[in-house]
Amino acid sequence: MTNPLAIIGRVFLSALAEIGRLSAFAAEAISHIVRPPIYWRLIAQQMWLIGYNSLPVVGMTALFTGAALAQQIYVGGSRFNAESVVPGVVVIAIVRELGPVLGGLMVAGRVSSAMAAELGTMRVTEQIDALVTLSTDPFKYLIAPRLIAAVLTLPMLVIIANIIGVLGGYIIGTGKLGLNEATYLQVTSDFLEQSDVISSLVKAAVFGFFVALMGSYHGYNSRGGAQGVGKATTNAVVSAFIAILMSNLIITVIVFGAD
Amino acid sequence: MSVPMIELTGVHKGFGPKKVLQGIDLTVQHGESMVIIGGSGTGKSVMLKCILGLLKADKGSIKVNGEEVTTMGRSDRKQVLSKFGMLFQGAALFDSLPVWENVAFGLIQGKGMSKKEAHEIALEKLRRVGLTPDVGDLSPAELSGGMQKRVGLARAIATEPEIIFFDEPTTGLDPIMADVINDLIVECVKDLGATTLSITHDMASARKIADRIAMLYHGEIIWEGAKDEIDHSGNEYVDQFIHGRAQGPIQMEVLKL
Ligand SMILES: Nc1ncnc2c1ncn2[C@@H]1O[C@H](COP(=O)(O)OP(=O)(O)O)[C@@H](O)[C@H]1O
Ligand SMILES: [Mg+2]
Numbered sequence: 001m002t003n004p005l006a007i008i009g010r011v012f013l014s015a016l017a018e019i020g021r022l023s024a025f026a027a028e029a030i031s032h033i034v035r036p037p038i039y040w041r042l043i044a045q046q047m048w049l050i051g052y053n054s055l056p057v058v059g060m061t062a063l064f065t066g067a068a069l070a071q072q073i074y075v076g077g078s079r080f081n082a083e084s085v086v087p088g089v090v091v092i093a094i095v096r097e098l099g100p101v102l103g104g105l106m107v108a109g110r111v112s113s114a115m116a117a118e119l120g121t122m123r124v125t126e127q128i129d130a131l132v133t134l135s136t137d138p139f140k141y142l143i144a145p146r147l148i149a150a151v152l153t154l155p156m157l158v159i160i161a162n163i164i165g166v167l168g169g170y171i172i173g174t175g176k177l178g179l180n181e182a183t184y185l186q187v188t189s190d191f192l193e194q195s196d197v198i199s200s201l202v203k204a205a206v207f208g209f210f211v212a213l214m215g216s217y218h219g220y221n222s223r224g225g226a227q228g229v230g231k232a233t234t235n236a237v238v239s240a241f242i243a244i245l246m247s248n249l250i251i252t253v254i255v256f257g258a259d
Numbered sequence: 260m261s262v263p264m265i266e267l268t269g270v271h272k273g274f275g276p277k278k279v280l281q282g283i284d285l286t287v288q289h290g291e292s293m294v295i296i297g298g299s300g301t302g303k304s305v306m307l308k309c310i311l312g313l314l315k316a317d318k319g320s321i322k323v324n325g326e327e328v329t330t331m332g333r334s335d336r337k338q339v340l341s342k343f344g345m346l347f348q349g350a351a352l353f354d355s356l357p358v359w360e361n362v363a364f365g366l367i368q369g370k371g372m373s374k375k376e377a378h379e380i381a382l383e384k385l386r387r388v389g390l391t392p393d394v395g396d397l398s399p400a401e402l403s404g405g406m407q408k409r410v411g412l413a414r415a416i417a418t419e420p421e422i423i424f425f426d427e428p429t430t431g432l433d434p435i436m437a438d439v440i441n442d443l444i445v446e447c448v449k450d451l452g453a454t455t456l457s458i459t460h461d462m463a464s465a466r467k468i469a470d471r472i473a474m475l476y477h478g479e480i481i482w483e484g485a486k487d488e489i490d491h492s493g494n495e496y497v498d499q500f501i502h503g504r505a506q507g508p509i510q511m512e513v514l515k516l
Binding site: 125130136 | 308311312313337340341343344345347348349351352353354364365368414418
């Protein structure tokens with residue numbers, strides 16, 4: 001019982017089992033995404049809930065992060081008389097990493113938890129069982145629309161976050177640090193490559209998938225009344241954070257590791 | 260005799276080390292109203308969920324109209340499920356939808372009926388359970404417990420199922436509302452000619468809606484008989500239960516702790 005190796009082994013095995021259950025859940029959900037009927041109205045409703053309501057927090061995060069980044073790079077760059085790199089580094093850092101990652105984390109905090117709470121409540125009040133008795137598959141009706149909506153919405157949010165993040169850098173760079181306005185925009189567009197934008201959107205879509213998957217998985221499988229729902233909510237956010245950060249690293253290594 | 264509507268043989272179900280159902284044998288004939296009585300936490304709801312396939316039985320056979328359902332594939336199961344209606348213990352109304360869409364849900368999603376047509380039927384079913392059409396536009400959260408149960412009943416009968424399950428239909432209601440619900444159940448079932456399986460620990464309700472009564476204790480059916488036989492069952496567990504005595508062979512879990 002107290003053998004540390006045994007404990008490590010048990011933790012490892014139960015983590016594997018959890019990953020297995022999660023994968024089976026994801027596979028089931030994905031199989032419903034491609035099979036009709038598709039609930040367009042529910043997808044649109046979820047896109048609205050995920051996207052519109054996340055705009056303020058995602059926008060603010062991007063604005064302040066872009067601005068702080070410009071300030072830091074300016075201070076760091078001035079040691080080598082390289083203040084002019086500010087726009088280039090800001091746009092690369094925002095588009096490649098910070099826009100999608102911070103946007104994804106912010107949406108995970110809001111949306112994974114809300115999904116877990118909603119589905120968890122539906123589970124413990126037997127609403128999910130009721131769906132089944134009314135000849136409706138909960139994966140198709142509840143989970144597939146959430147996954148589709150999140151995968152479609154996150155890239156849109158991240159485009160907006162990227163633009164606002166660059167804008168934050170621009171405001172500090174030209175307003176406080178005295179960089180030339182036209183040059184700032186010129187350097188920004190010179191540095192930004194198509195592949196940066198594509199990788200940003202791919203990351204966003206992947207993060208959207210994890211946000212909805214973790215929210216749905218933990219909510220759908222929650223049990224034990226209000227306390228169980230609370231636990232599901234926390235677990236959804238934590239696991240969405242981990243999934244986002246890990247998949248970000250993997251995508252970054254694949255896309256940018258080669259050059 | 261014809262094929263029973265529901266037939267359970269040796270059904271077992273546990274959760275981890277905890278054994279809940281330990282060999283349930285139960286037969287419900289066509290058109291019959293069977294009521295299962297038993298204490299809280301004895302696995303009455305688990306039994307219904309095993310029949311519906313919401314939970315997977317560990318062992319045993321469950322037949323619906325002669326068809327084995329425990330080994331069925333997804334599409335056959337969906338077919339079988341369309342025969343069922345269920346009133347859940349807490350009504351389990353969808354709080355994201357207005358009342359009328361709750362009632363119409365099985366018609367719209369399950370049977371592919373148009374919203375307009377389903378709306379008509381939903382209002383008719385609401386009237387059937389004594390609710391006015393304006394209730395249809397409310398959200399379930401705005402209703403009292405008794406009204407939620409009525410909406411749940413309307414939803415359960417909306418698709419005119421052959422088999423209806425009632426999970427503690429009167430629990431949590433005052434005695435008068437409970438009797439209203441009992442009357443509605445009896446009437447609705449008579450209208451549809453449905454087979455019903457109900458769960459309750461309310462003896463007044465059991466006497467009102469049952470043709471036959473069975474008692475679940477320690478994961479098994481320990482007594483079964485016609486409604487009139489229950490007062491002289493000769494079974495001391497049944498006697499203790501129907502008279503609600505703390506003393507007797509049934510020891511409450513709390514006393515053992
Ligand atoms: N999904 C589940 N997971 C684990 N235990 C469960 C689950 N559903 C029910 N149980 C347990 O099974 C027992 C019987 O529950 P239930 O059938 O709801 O009782 P009741 O007879 O009051 O309807 C309870 O002890 C409950 O804790
Ligand atoms: Mg119960």
